Amino acid sequence: MTDTALVIGGTRFIGRHTVDELLAHDYEVAIFNRGNHEDPFAEDDRVTHVEGDRKDETALRAAKLSVEPDVVIDCVAYQPADVEAATEIFADVDGYVYISSGSSYAAEEIPKREGETPLEPCTDEQATDDSHETYGNRKAEGDRAVFAAAEEGVAAMAVRPCIVYGPHDYTERLDYWIDRVLTHDRLVIPGDGQNLWHRAYVEDVASALRIVAERGEPGAAYNVGDRRALTLRETVETIADAAGVEAEVVAASDDALAAGGLEPDDFTLYREYPHLLDTCALADLGWESTPIDESMARTVEEHRESDRDGSEWDPGREAEERVLGVMDTL
Known part of the structure; x- marks a missing residue:
């Protein structure tokens, strides 16, 4: 039986490559977004398109009901409330994966390790901000939302890329x-x-998201970066x-x-x-970096x-x- 994946986002950079990765591994794929950006899968009948704002919980619930996903990859959760809502709505899926960031680490250590290197704090004001200055704080609080959901039995995990590069990188x-x-x-x-x-090739980030969704440990975070x-x-x-x-x-x-x-x-x-992430936990799941x-x-x-x-x-x-x-x- 073919598994179904819902990608929240899915058209610009990491999400675009994630859809390709899932298709290459025989998933049925649906993407959920507002339709504000050009859709590279518009003519691809293998991809189902669901339009809606991820901030709208009613729309997100409707997407779940229409797609009935086995796994969810969340590419556009930029505030902790986004993760809290998603982990509640998708509490019964086989795997929910939140894209966090290496910016969530608070301490300058070489390398930065999951579960050891402290995470950034996040105030109530920072949690609802959308500026670059609070990006790491908000991503760290999203991680904590994942951990809390996992404690309640949700198969929720986080992937922390460092600087991502590769084809279609709109950051330039x-x-x-x-x-x-x-x-x-x-x-x-x-x-x-x-x-x-430290940087991470975008196709490797996409494969990490799939592998963590399939094999990751609920409540765990996984760094991803070039070997x-x-x-x-x-x-x-x-x-x-x-x-x-x-x-x-x-x-x-x-x-x-x-x-x-x-x-x-x-x-x-x-x-x-230097900013360097330890990627051993991800490698232990069978993930490999592109040369x-x-x-x-x-x-x-x-x-x-x-x-x-x-x-x-x-x-x-x-x-x-x-x-x-x-x-x-x-």
């Missing part, structure tokens, strides 16, 4: 670096290039290798960056303190076919040129 964070590599033979990276912000974590310098070099181009990476000190009116934080994917050369090759290929350039993250090429000029005199 990695697209900035890909575009720089493709358009300039010299590019600036901040510091010594050894800063590390091989790249420094920023290694990231740029791996992009260049995948693109088949030459790119000179110039690591610039704070003083050199200041010559261009720049700071390290002006560069996307820079993080002063980094393969994931980057697919990412670069899709970038070339898209119109994304990461320009919203651009610190300014003229500023970079000034920094390069300073570096050339050293």
Whole structure:
């Protein structure tokens, strides 16, 4: 008998790849969303479309009744109340999986481990906020809602990705670096290039969500990230290798960056303190990470076919040129 999966969200990035993952593993798939974004599955008769606002509990209950899902993947729960409502509505499914975040961790530890590294606190005010500043707090409180539901017998679990990249990434964070590599033979990276912000390939996140839904332990959280974590310098070099181009990476000190009116934080994917997640718990379920050369090759290929350039993250090429000029005199 074929299992049915309901994906809350399902059309943009992680959700889109999750639908593909579920279809590839012979699920009947339904997606529930407001229909505000282009639907890549609009012409795919394997996917059922249910329109509604996940904030509307009546609509969410109606989706459950019409789809009768065995598993639910919740891609768009951004406030704790979203998780509380979903775990109550889908209390009897075989697996409810909430997409949390590595941002839910409060302590700077290397690596960050499920059940050991403390989570961010969340005030009542933060719980109803929607700003970037409270994102980690809200995701952590969503985790706690999952844990509470599991204590009541709900098969609820959380998956915590770090920075997610790959085809169709609307955040365009990695697209900035890909575009720089493709358009300039010299590019600036901040510091010594050894800063590390763990990332997760989107197809691996999708497979993690399916595997946790099938095999995860209720009340557990699972980190997901590339098996091989790249420094920023290694990231740029791996992009260049995948693109088949030459790119000179110039690591610039704070003083050199200041010559261009720049700071390290002006560069996307820079993080002063290393962010690394332990993924052993997920691996114990049979999950595997895509080799980094393969994931980057697919990412670069899709970038070339898209119109994304990461320009919203651009610190300014003229500023970079000034920094390069300073570096050339050293």
